[in-house]
Amino acid sequence: MRITGNTLTRRGFGAVLAAGLLATGLTACANSDTGDAGGAAGDDKIVLGFSQVGAESGWRTANTTSVKEAAAEAGIELKFDDAQQKQENQIRAIRNFIQQKVDVIAFSPVVESGWDTVLKEAKDAQIPVILTDRAVDSADKTLYKTFLGSDFVKEGRLSAEWLLEETKSATGPVNIVELQGTTGSAPANDRKKGFGEAIAANPNLKIIASQSGDFTRAGGKAVMEQFLKANPKIDVLFAHNDDMGLGALEAITAAGKVPGKDIKIITIDAVKDGMQALADGKFNFIAECSPLLGPQLMDLAKKVHAGEEVPARIETEETTFTQQTAKEALPNRKY
Ligand code: GZL
Numbered sequence: 153m154r155i156t157g158n159t160l161t162r163r164g165f166g167a168v169l170a171a172g173l174l175a176t177g178l179t180a181c182a183n184s185d186t187g188d189a190g191g192a193a194g195d196d197k198i199v200l201g202f203s204q205v206g207a208e209s210g211w212r213t214a215n216t217t218s219v220k221e222a223a224a225e226a227g228i229e230l231k232f233d234d235a236q237q238k239q240e241n242q243i244r245a246i247r248n249f250i251q252q253k254v255d256v257i258a259f260s261p262v263v264e265s266g267w268d269t270v271l272k273e274a275k276d277a278q279i280p281v282i283l284t285d286r287a288v289d290s291a292d293k294t295l296y297k298t299f300l301g302s303d304f305v306k307e308g309r310l311s312a313e314w315l316l317e318e319t320k321s322a323t324g325p326v327n328i329v330e331l332q333g334t335t336g337s338a339p340a341n342d343r344k345k346g347f348g349e350a351i352a353a354n355p356n357l358k359i360i361a362s363q364s365g366d367f368t369r370a371g372g373k374a375v376m377e378q379f380l381k382a383n384p385k386i387d388v389l390f391a392h393n394d395d396m397g398l399g400a401l402e403a404i405t406a407a408g409k410v411p412g413k414d415i416k417i418i419t420i421d422a423v424k425d426g427m428q429a430l431a432d433g434k435f436n437f438i439a440e441c442s443p444l445l446g447p448q449l450m451d452l453a454k455k456v457h458a459g460e461e462v463p464a465r466i467e468t469e470e471t472t473f474t475q476q477t478a479k480e481a482l483p484n485r486k487y
Contacts, residue, residue, distance in 0.1 A: 199229045200453050201249030203259035205286070206237040208334075208367045209395040210423035214487035215260075215285060215443035222446025228453060237262055237334065237366070243270045250277045256453045260285035263336035271295035280456040284449050286338045293464070297456045300448055300466045304339045307439040308346025310472050311390060311418045314437040315351065318416065322356050326387045329379040330362035331372050331400060333392035339441075340364065343392045343420060360386075365396040372396025376403035391419045394426025394438065401434055412436055412475075422473055424485055430478035438478070440470040443487060 200223060204216055216232075223230035231254060233245035239262050249257050250273055257279055261267060267288045272295065274281050281296040288296070319326050328351070333340035344362070351357040361379050365371030372391060379386060380403060389404075391397035397419035404411045411417055411434045419426055422440040429435045448466065455462050473481060 197227060197229045198256065198453060198457050199231065199252075199254045200450075201231045201233075201246070201252070201254040201257045203233045203235055203242045203245040203249075203257075205242075205260050205262045206235055208237055209369075209393055209421070210425055210487070211393060211395070211421045211441065211443045212367075214423060215445060217487075218444045218446035219284075219449060220446070222450045225447070226450035226454070228450055235262060239263055239266060243267075246270050246274060250274055250279060253277075254279060255457050256280050256282065258282040258284050258449055258453065261288050261338070262286070262334065264289040264338050264341065265336065268292065268295065282449065282452050282456060284445050285443075288338075298452060298462045298464055298466060300445055300452060300468075302339075302441050302468050302470060304342030304441075305346035307339075307420050307441055307470070308343035308348075309350045310346075310439045311343075311420060311437065312347045312350030314472070314474075315357065315388060315390075315416075315418060316354055318436075319354065319357065322354075324356065326354075326357045327360045327383065327385050328357060328388040328390055329376075329383065329386050330359050331365040331375055331389065331391040331396040332362060333364065333367045333396075335364045335366075337367075339367075339420075340392055347390055359390075365391070365399065367393050367395060369395045369399035372399030373403050374399075376400035377406075380404070380407045380409075386415055388416045388418065391417065393441075394419045394421040394423050394429075394435075397435060398425055398429060401429065422485075423487055424482075427473065427478045427482050427485060430473060430475055431482055433475055436475065438473045440472060442468045442470055444468075 202219060205212060235241035242259060246257060257274055268290050271281060275295055283296050283299040285301045287299050332344060360383055363375045365375045389400055397417055401411050404415055409415055416436045418437045419435055420439045420441050422438045426438055430438050452462055
């Protein structure tokens with residue numbers, strides 16, 4: 153649901169309704185500024201404003217589902233905004249949440265920088281903020297209560313460690329192309345860092361091209377087409393998420409090469425389509441990044457709303473998959 157001027161319309165309707173009811177000695181209980189009657193007076197439902205990055209990948213879809221289902225389960229009123237991968241939309245949504253006096257704000261910042269002003273506004277309004285999934289580079293750690301999500305540097309490192317083992321007997325250069333996530337985002341910055349630092353252990357491993365595919369299938373396909381045209385010898389693709397790897401599969405196949413054999417493919421996330429490609433031998437390795445953050449987020453929202461202390465950083469439990477372990481795990485995957 154985008155928070156739009158319609159909210160103003162509904163708010164205006166709510167005011168007229170309330171005035172009417174007051175005139176008859178009744179009161180309307182609107183537990184949020186959208187003018188929705190909030191049920192019984194004294195309704196103490198926590199109202200959580202959530203700004204989501206967008207709907208760019210299978211991971212994001214699964215994350216949105218997890219947040220929405222967990223809010224319903226927890227009895228938390230969720231005001232959800234899809235920013236369509238634009239920082240200005242997230243900043244606007246956070247300002248709307250502040251105006252509506254929500255109890256808690258949570259968001260996955262599309263990029264790391266540029267948040268201090270709006271987070272200061274939330275702090276001044278005494279609305280606690282939870283970072284979920286992606287982090288911000290604000291020096292002032294009092295601008296948010298906690299970070300819930302993955303260690304992206306570790307995901308990059310684990311991806312590289314598999315490749316180091318896979319190529320330990322290589323005698324010549326191993327040419328790697330890298331599909332980066334959204335430029336400026338924490339997962340793109342940190343996965344690149346973790347992978348790049350780890351492959352330095354083998355001087356044969358070289359990243360010959362690296363470009364953002366913006367975490368989308370279309371982006372992965374378009375950039376991989378360019379990589380294939382410009383580089384006659386590509387041995388490995390490292391994609392910062394499954395979706396870009398899945399898009400790249402189309403380009404690799406169209407170029408007459410066999411994915412998983414001619415070009416080894418390493419990705420991150422482990423969403424169902426990625427795990428299927430891994431089980432089918434088209435991918436070679438996936439480092440998991442869990443999108444199922446909803447239940448922990450709701451627990452944190454209740455705690456910060458109650459003024460309880462919470463850890464500054466809460467990392468999710470994750471693993472890695474090979475072609476064999478993907479076949480075994482697929483039947484039980486939740487996303
Ligand atoms: C990682 C998340 C990334 C996923 C992508 O936590 O922010 O964004 O790896 C998603 O699939 O688009």
